Amino acid sequence: MSKIKKITGQPLFLPIFCMLLVMAVNIFYDLGSGRFAFNFFTVSIRNGVLYGRLIDILNRGSEIAILAIGMTLVVSASAGTDISVGSVMSLTASLCCMLLAGYGVASTNTLAVPLIVGVLAGILLACVCGAFNGFLVAYLNVQPMVATLILFSAARAIGLLLCNNLIVYVRNDAFKFFGGYLGFIPTPIVIAAICIAVVSLVLKRTALGMYIQSVGINKDASRIAGLNSEKIIFLCYIVCGLMAGIAGIVASSRISSADSNNIGLNYELDAILAVALGGNSLGGGKFNLAGSIIGAYTIQAITTTLFALGVSSDQAPVYKAIIVIIIVAIQAPPFNAWVKRLSAKKALAKGGA
Amino acid sequence: MKNVCAGIWILLIICLVCGCSSSGQPVRDETAYQERPQDNENQIVVGFSQVGSESDWRNANSESFRSVFTEENGYYLVFEDAQQKQENQLKAVRDFILQEVDYIVLDPIVETGWDSVLVEAKDAGIPVIIVDRQVKVEDDDLYTCWVGSDFRREGRLAGKWLEKYLESQGRGKDRIRMVTLQGTPGSSPQIGRTKGFASVMKRHKNWEMLEYQSGDFTQAKGQEVMEHFLKTYDGIDVVVSENDNMTFGAVEAIEEAGLTCGPDGDMIVLSFDAVRAALQAMEAGKINADFECNPLLGSMVSDIIHRLERKETVDKIQYVDEQYFDSDMDLSAIMDGRAY
Incomplete structure (x- = not known):
């Protein structure tokens, strides 16, 4: 009994439980349709690369997972969300492809500038966007949603201007790498893993993680305690921009082009949802980075599962909404309290008998 | 020093905000407008x-x-x-x-x-x-x-082309397993192309449509949905993709899974719109036929x-002439003569 309590008491228990619950649906479906029970979970090597639905989830979920890292920090430090990340992804992709192809060129096979220049310029621009958001929020005290609304609507338009209103195609194997394969593993998985590892190491090894939480819990008290609250919030937004930039490069490399209208469309909502599904409060303060990342992969697991179940795409959002409601409800404090009361009653009944 | 910094920031923001508001305005050819002869x-x-x-x-x-x-x-x-x-x-x-x-x-x-x-x-x-x-x-x-x-006609054209192609391959009576990458649900190209193709499909008992799934007309979604199709169904013979962008994604997914498509490949790929990049892909042998949206x-x-x-009456609904392209045509000559 105490062992179970120990496991269920873990902060990551509920997010992981929810993800497993989503995936478990597939076992029943595969059994029901007469297939091997773990059909969904089978990973094989095909054509020299990893192949399977689990790999799809990890691969396709990379962008959301990368965005969720930055979003978690922003939510924690400033008690608000950065809704510009999807548009910043698109802007990054546009600048990168525009530089690689040359201005006004719609399609190219050869790179106009070295790959690294295009990619770094794109990511740098994303950091500038993050800094712009951060400045508005940290130093001018603009509400996060209002501050990031500016780039939410403008970044995509700037991207279109950079690309001369065209979809710029860069059909080059070197550029394809970021959305392709590193050996037999899809590169996006590796990139996401590196981002997660670096950020969590920095948070663990330095006091930064604690500073961010402390600023999120009480900005003024932190300032009085000697923390530069503004600087920390500013930094969080830059990290969020950086992550949006990396995600933008991955998304753009996947399709070998900068499709300004579609890259990162609605990704900001998925990133915010990932943070919430990870059991983090959108009111700021304490955060759990691992939770957000599990949340991100849960969202992708829902999408992939709905595909596997053959749910038609016009109905899929309804099912997605229902699943999200259930997951959020399970994690809600009143529900937890109710479960606790129920188990206490049971224990009491047992004791009485 | 701090004040100067803040001042520069505020200036930058004002520039950016002004930039946004002007970019949202419709673009008008002002000079041409003023030169209009009255x-x-x-x-x-x-x-x-x-x-x-x-x-x-x-x-x-x-x-x-x-x-x-x-x-x-x-x-x-x-x-x-x-x-x-x-x-x-x-x-x-x-x-x-x-x-x-x-x-x-x-x-x-x-x-x-x-x-x-x-x-x-x-x-x-x-x-x-x-x-x-x-x-x-x-x-x-x-x-x-x-x-x-006429999106319905485009869909029918695709069905009839497939009918003829399978006949010429000697597969007219074979069981044909198909999947469709649909456009954004409810959009007129999606409805028309799906219905048009279905009207031809009805005549063939041996054509089996395994699944319709939307790829939202985008390359990224098209690739994701095709990955799903490949994992769910073995031996897909025909992929119908309701626009060229999704086709690009689908071709990529097919190749990543170690399969081939096009005239010499494992799967027949039908696409719609016929933009230049698609005709180039067809020249490279990855798409079988593309149905134009003029x-x-x-x-x-x-x-x-x-x-x-001249005060004549005109028909309420008028369709533009549209054609199709397949890999047997002289594609480079066609591309030279096309504006897009």
């Missing part, structure tokens, strides 16, 4: 409200209007790019009415919300010609006619205007 009574003034310039197709469409509605042809064209915003289009149409243009040509971004502005145009006695996308209004008399693609609507609209000038 005394030339014979010139027909046409106001054209375009959706935007989001794709090669759209640019070819705009170019087709610009090249037909020239002063040599007796027209004066007022071109308004709405940049994907309906409010810009509503404003553009109201401006056309104030300018007392002779004809209004409208490519509506969305189907609904046009009643009041079309009533204003009708009250002003200006005929409105809808092109490409359609409008849903209470009273169809609010616009003169609609010109665009953007060159300018000359047809010009014909309609001439007939209206």
Whole structure:
């Protein structure tokens, strides 16, 4: 009994439980349709690369997972969300492809500038966007949603201007790498893993993680305690921009082009949802980075599962909404309290008998 | 020092904000507007409200209007790019009415919300010609006619092409397993192409449509959905993809799974739109056939205007001529002769 309590008491228990619950649906479906029970979970090597639905989830979920890292920090430090990340992804992709192809060129096979220049310029621009958001929020005290609304609507338009209103195609194997394969593993998985590892190491090894939480819990008290609250919030937004930039490069490399209208469309909502599904409060303060990342992969697991179940795409959002409601409800404090009361009653009944 | 820094930041922000607000405005060819000759009574003034310039197709469409509605042809064209915003289009149409243009040509971004502005145009006695996308209004008399693609015919054409192709391959009686990458659910190309193809499919008991799934007309989604198809079904024979962007994604997914597609491959790929990049992919042997969605609507609209000038009646719905391309054709010659 105490062992179970120990496991269920873990902060990551509920997010992981929810993800497993989503995936478990597939076992029943595969059994029901007469297939091997773990059909969904089978990973094989095909054509020299990893192949399977689990790999799809990890691969396709990379962008959301990368965005969720930055979003978690922003939510924690400033008690608000950065809704510009999807548009910043698109802007990054546009600048990168525009530089690689040359201005006004719609399609190219050869790179106009070295790959690294295009990619770094794109990511740098994303950091500038993050800094712009951060400045508005940290130093001018603009509400996060209002501050990031500016780039939410403008970044995509700037991207279109950079690309001369065209979809710029860069059909080059070197550029394809970021959305392709590193050996037999899809590169996006590796990139996401590196981002997660670096950020969590920095948070663990330095006091930064604690500073961010402390600023999120009480900005003024932190300032009085000697923390530069503004600087920390500013930094969080830059990290969020950086992550949006990396995600933008991955998304753009996947399709070998900068499709300004579609890259990162609605990704900001998925990133915010990932943070919430990870059991983090959108009111700021304490955060759990691992939770957000599990949340991100849960969202992708829902999408992939709905595909596997053959749910038609016009109905899929309804099912997605229902699943999200259930997951959020399970994690809600009143529900937890109710479960606790129920188990206490049971224990009491047992004791009485 | 801190104040100076803050000052610079504020300046930067003001610049950025100003930049945003001006980028949201519809683009108008101001110089052309001012040079408009007021005394030339014979010139027909046409106001054209375009959706935007989001794709090669759209640019070819705009170019087709610009090249037909020239002063040599007796027209004066007022071109308004709405940049994907309906409010810009509503404003553009109201401006056309104030300018007392002779004809209004409208490519509506969305189907609904046009009643009041079309009533204003009708009250002003200006005929409105809808092109490409359609409008849903209470009273169809609010616009003169609609010109665009027959998506159902495109779908039927694809079905008939497949019928013939399978016959020539000696697979006419074989069991054919198919999947469809659909466009955004509810959009007119999606509905038309799906229904058109289905009407041919009905005649063949041996054609089995395994699944319809939407790829939202985008490459990334098309690739994701194709990955799913490949994992769920073995031995897919035909992939029907309702636009070229999704086809690019699907081809990538097929190749990543170690399979091949095209005339010499494991799967037959049918695509729609026929943009240049798709014809290039067809030349590289990755697509079997592509069914055109013709953007060159300018000359047809010009014909309609001439007939209206002569007080003739015009058909309410008019379809533009469309063809298809397959890998047996001389594709490089076709691409040289095409504007998009």
